[in-house]
Every structure is written in structure tokens, then in C-alpha cells.
Amino acid sequence: MSKMWTIFKIDQDAPISLRAIWPKGVPASKAVKNITFNAATYPNLVDRQKAFEEAALQLNRLGYNIYIVMNPINTAFAGDEHNGLAVKDADIKCRRLLLVDIDRAVTNQPATDEERDDIYKFGFHNIEKPYFFDKDLEPMSVCSGNGMHIYFPLDDLPNDAGTKANCRSFLLSLARQHDTADIKIDTGVYNASRITKVPGTVARKGLxxxxxxxxxxxxVE
Structure with a gap:
């Protein structure tokens, strides 16, 4: 799990926000948990990251799917480990990543190995880079458990309407060009406060x- 920080780069004083969501289609549904690890409680960044990792693994063992807010959060965000505040778009400092989320068209149960392989081939062959990505850095890929996530670095673009529109337009364009009957690109993941799956945790979907x-x-190495 510690490798995740090569993708989700955390500023020295920035909060790290975890969201634990009970998987759809799994009995005994439980409420969503929002947990924020901030610099006031964990002044050392490494300690903050370790606290996040420990909570993520514990909640994942209890059956939750675990997500992280992927863009940098303003240091003034009031969330902590107890009050359950969810990060909103206005709480995001800047746009550091753009997510391309590739999944099956039918997602009410776990994917087979063959379906995952088809998604990886689709992602590696069809997804071009957005013109506004950070050209000094390479995109990073994650097996989401049932599909594929590709993260494009954005060089800390402003969290404003223009960047939001560019991210949305890029995803819509990808979907128009490359969606098939079986594999879809999620066009709704352009919001600044986007949560995304935590590597090193089990992804549950249906039974x-x-x-x-x-x-x-x-x-994906």
C-alpha cells in the first residue's frame, strides 16, 4: 500500500481524506465513513500516511471498499478522524491528477480474469494523453480490482471552472471514441474532490x- 504515495502525492501540511463505502450488492449495508488525517494531529507527513494506511486496512478487513480523495486538500479543511466531514470541490487546493476510470458495462458482480485482461488491453491501446497534462511526468496505472484506473499528472492546475470543463470534455471525448458494448469509460469522474480506490485494498462488488x-x-508496474 505504501507505493500509493507515488501516485497520490501529499503536501507536507495537507490533510489526507479516507472514505469507506459499503459495497453495493453485499448484505448488511453500513453507513459511509469519512475520516481525515490532518497535520494538527500528525505533524509528520510519514506518520499521517501510516495512520491512513492502518485505518484503510482495518476498515477493508471489516468489508468496506476504501477510497482516497486524490487531489490536494486545503489545509484549512475542518475534517478530522471523528467528525465525518466529506471533502467537497471547494475544499480542493488544485488539480494534481485526472482519473480515467475504465470498467465493464455491467458492474454488479466481480470481474473475471478474462474481463480484467480485456480492460487492460483496451486501456493501454486506446487512451491518449490529454493536451493539458504535465508533460514532464508519465501517467500511472492501477488495477482497480474490477477494471483499470489511469492517472494523468496535471501540474497543479487551478481548481476552477476552466480546468473542470477541460477534464469533463476530455473524458466525454474518450467515451465517444472508444466505448464498446462491453467496456465503458466513466465520464463522471471529473470533479475536483474525486475519490478513487486505494491500492493494496480488496475491491468488493456484488457477491x-x-x-x-x-x-x-x-x-500496475
Whole structure:
């Protein structure tokens, strides 16, 4: 899990926000948990990251899917480990990443190995880079457990209407060009406060079967 910080780069004094969501289609539904690890409680960034990792693993073992707010959060954000505040778009300092989320058209159960392989081939062959990405850095890919996430660095673009429109337009263009009957690009993940799956945690979706087992989200090396 510690490799995730190569993707989600955290500023020295920035909060780290975790969201734990009970998976759809799994019995005994539980309320969403929002937990923020801030510099007031964890002045050392490494300690803040470790606290996030420990909470993520604990909640994942209890059955939750675990997400992180992927863009930098303003230091003034009032969330902490107890009050359950969710990060909003206005709480985001800047745009550091753009997510391309590729999944199956039908997502009510875990993907098979063959379906995941098809998504990886789709992602590696069809997804071009946005013109506004940071050209000094390479995109990073994650197996989301059931699909594929590609993260494009954005060189800390302003969190404003123009950047939002560019992100949305890029995703819509990708979907128009490349969507198939079986594989879809999520066009709704352009918001600044976007949450995304935490590598190193098990991704649950519906109920497991012999050929549709839960998989761990992991960074594609």
C-alpha cells in the first residue's frame, strides 16, 4: 500500500481524506465513513500516511471498499478522524491528477480474469494523453480490482471552472471514441474532490462466485 504515495502525492501540511463505502450488492449495508488525517494531529507527513494506511486496512478487513480523495486538500479543511466531514470541490487546493476510470458495462458482480485482461488491453491501446497534462511526468496505472484506473499528472492546475470543463470534455471525448458494448469509460469522474480506490485494498462488488472472486486493487508496474 505504501507505493500509493507515488501516485497520490501529499503536501507536507495537507490533510489526507479516507472514505469507506459499503459495497453495493453485499448484505448488511453500513453507513459511509469519512475520516481525515490532518497535520494538527500528525505533524509528520510519514506518520499521517501510516495512520491512513492502518485505518484503510482495518476498515477493508471489516468489508468496506476504501477510497482516497486524490487531489490536494486545503489545509484549512475542518475534517478530522471523528467528525465525518466529506471533502467537497471547494475544499480542493488544485488539480494534481485526472482519473480515467475504465470498467465493464455491467458492474454488479466481480470481474473475471478474462474481463480484467480485456480492460487492460483496451486501456493501454486506446487512451491518449490529454493536451493539458504535465508533460514532464508519465501517467500511472492501477488495477482497480474490477477494471483499470489511469492517472494523468496535471501540474497543479487551478481548481476552477476552466480546468473542470477541460477534464469533463476530455473524458466525454474518450467515451465517444472508444466505448464498446462491453467496456465503458466513466465520464463522471471529473470533479475536483474525486475519490478513487486505494491500492493494496480488496475491491468488493456484488457477491463472489467461483470464477468471479474479489481482487485487490494494485499499482500496475
Amino acid at each position: 463472489e462466485t467461483e470464477d468471479r472472486e474479489y481482487q485487490m486493487a494494485s499499482i
